[in-house]
Amino acid sequence: MQRKTLFYSALALTxxxxxxxxxxxxxxxxxxxxxxxxLGIKSGLTLEWVVQVWDLYQDTIWRSMGIALxxxxxxLVAGVPxxxxxxxxxxxxxxxxxxxxxxxxxxxxxxxALALIQTYGGFREFRMSWAFILVGHVLYTLPFMVRSVLAxxxxxxxxxxxxxAASLGAAKRRRxxxxxxxxxxxxxxxxxxxxVTLSIGEFNLSWMLHTPLTxxxxxxxxDSYASMRLEVASAYTLVFFIMIxxxxxxxxxxxxxxxxxxxxxx
Amino acid sequence: xxMTQTGSGSTEISLMNCAKSFGGQQVLxxxxxxxxxxxxxxxxxxxxxxxxxxxxxxxxLESPDNGSAVLFNGEDVxxxxxxxxxxxxxxxxxxxFPNMTVRQNVGYGLTTGQGNERLSKAERDARVExxxxxxxxxxxxDRSIDQLSGxxxxxxxxxxxxxxxxRVLLLDEPxxxxxATLRDDLRMEINALLRSLGITAxxxxxDQAEAMALGDRIVVMSxxxxxxxxxxxxxxxxxxxxxxxxFIGATNALSGKWTRExxxxxxxxxxxxxxxxxxxxxxxxxxxxxxxxxxxESHNADGSLEGTVKTAAFLGSCHRVVxxxxxxxxxxxxxxxxxxxxxxxxxxFKIDEGGVLPxxxxxx
Numbered sequence: 354m355q356r357k358t359l360f361y362s363a364l365a366l367t368x369x370x371x372x373x374x375x376x377x378x379x380x381x382x383x384x385x386x387x388x389x390x391x392l393g394i395k396s397g398l399t400l401e402w403v404v405q406v407w408d409l410y411q412d413t414i415w416r417s418m419g420i421a422l423x424x425x426x427x428x429l430v431a432g433v434p435x436x437x438x439x440x441x442x443x444x445x446x447x448x449x450x451x452x453x454x455x456x457x458x459x460x461x462x463x464x465x466a467l468a469l470i471q472t473y474g475g476f477r478e479f480r481m482s483w484a485f486i487l488v489g490h491v492l493y494t495l496p497f498m499v500r501s502v503l504a505x506x507x508x509x510x511x512x513x514x515x516x517x518a519a520s521l522g523a524a525k526r527r528r529x530x531x532x533x534x535x536x537x538x539x540x541x542x543x544x545x546x547x548x549v550t551l552s553i554g555e556f557n558l559s560w561m562l563h564t565p566l567t568x569x570x571x572x573x574x575x576d577s578y579a580s581m582r583l584e585v586a587s588a589y590t591l592v593f594f595i596m597i598x599x600x601x602x603x604x605x606x607x608x609x610x611x612x613x614x615x616x617x618x619x
Numbered sequence: 620x621x622m623t624q625t626g627s628g629s630t631e632i633s634l635m636n637c638a639k640s641f642g643g644q645q646v647l648x649x650x651x652x653x654x655x656x657x658x659x660x661x662x663x664x665x666x667x668x669x670x671x672x673x674x675x676x677x678x679x680l681e682s683p684d685n686g687s688a689v690l691f692n693g694e695d696v697x698x699x700x701x702x703x704x705x706x707x708x709x710x711x712x713x714x715x716f717p718n719m720t721v722r723q724n725v726g727y728g729l730t731t732g733q734g735n736e737r738l739s740k741a742e743r744d745a746r747v748e749x750x751x752x753x754x755x756x757x758x759x760x761d762r763s764i765d766q767l768s769g770x771x772x773x774x775x776x777x778x779x780x781x782x783x784x785x786r787v788l789l790l791d792e793p794x795x796x797x798x799a800t801l802r803d804d805l806r807m808e809i810n811a812l813l814r815s816l817g818i819t820a821x822x823x824x825x826d827q828a829e830a831m832a833l834g835d836r837i838v839v840m841s842x843x844x845x846x847x848x849x850x851x852x853x854x855x856x857x858x859x860x861x862x863x864x865x866f867i868g869a870t871n872a873l874s875g876k877w878t879r880e881x882x883x884x885x886x887x888x889x890x891x892x893x894x895x896x897x898x899x900x901x902x903x904x905x906x907x908x909x910x911x912x913x914x915x916e917s918h919n920a921d922g923s924l925e926g927t928v929k930t931a932a933f934l935g936s937c938h939r940v941v942x943x944x945x946x947x948x949x950x951x952x953x954x955x956x957x958x959x960x961x962x963x964x965x966x967x968f969k970i971d972e973g974g975v976l977p978x979x980x981x982x983x
Contacts, residue, residue: 510712510714513710513714514714514716516708516714517710517715518716519680520678520702520706520789521702521731521733521780522732523731531716531727532716
């Protein structure tokens, strides 16, 4: 009897918490779909605001996706070999490097952005292009890629695979592509999803680094909150949701299968 | 089993002053040694004796100290990395690639173009097929590595190592991770395989039974130096020192002293029948448990020894007793005796004349 009471009160608390978090989401989505937010649902539903967002801000959406993709490519090309080198190295410097690599995560994005502007702001073309934002995003997301790949590489007997492949005549490059990359794949995929998600949602850095011509989606979102009708801003949130939620779900799914595979191996 | 020739014929390996230091400490003292073409050489010793380091120097995974040289058929390969040496290697942990099937693992060494061998896809497939059949893992060909048992994994590892027809096959404790029965089976199989391939092979182990069964010659190592090199028979019957005598097989070290007449064990007055004392020294007489002759209690014989049976066991093919000598020392003795000795019995015996090992110790 007592157990039952405990169960139901726990359930109630959980539902309450979920509701506390979910209701604003629903409100926001509804706001983006109603004709007049102040009149409420009875004013009728419409896609007008979404269309308006698309017309006004689609450049920010494309730009965000472009930056996220470029960011992913750079973090893959730089991050995977870096993780490989770190996993193989036993030197103290490798450990120190590994620690410094996570600094950009700990330092506020605003500070990084300020440092970038102070240092490179003078290069006009660079300052005005979206590549400037990209640099900030790479700085911020690279540690996530390296960490994710490194975690997988540290959990397998990488040294032994390396030596076995070498004994079979595979030079460094072959070993990297034939053995390291395929075996690091769970980490590479998890890291990739993380990088894309973080890049699309990144605001602090982007807000400091953007120019009126290089707005990203979250910057545009802030802009619409400040200057547009609430309905338009909410519709914009809806668009953002549609982009980011599938990525989050994929990340979650992937984490689960990764864990399941790991425990199956034990 | 299909006969498969090695690509480059058999390779002779010469090691010249091969030494290795880690952080100022020399873990391998300079070794000079020639491994004949087609020979199976076993590096035997307790852990930390330098045997694995020596194997890794031969493979190219470790580079030796300056002044060392490794020659394959007279060609200096000291500075060649492992991927250019065309060696086959079998690891204790198998080190099979989990991202590949059995078939892909076995075929991997054929895709790297080592040994200047360029095979067409059809040739590669045929070679892999041969290997799978030879190692009797054909039905596992398309399985992934985590679906295999330990013994199966070791077969795959062997097939993978020999598929590219390496100049030399290096095996680093390949059976240590397996259970006892499987180990015996695979040991015999590896033996037959090495003979049929006629490949130069170097086999590292700490298990003396494995060394005896596989080696044409055995190199006994301890603390970074070679103690003895010889055939299994030489190592067993003519150990050069106490370390080799006690590491290979069981050895009794009877304490006493040498006189003009022969060896007088502690607690006894008469010398035992032994070879001439001039060849021996120290204050021990070493012999194997089975190099004795049991004597009837009533029978009187010159140079016989006697003690009291402490424990007795029947091992199937022979009896084994632990006998306490008058001096209080215990000896382990073996033989196929007509009557089973029992604890408390008086056990009378004579050491075979040829059975005394040419080793002794003086620090008792």
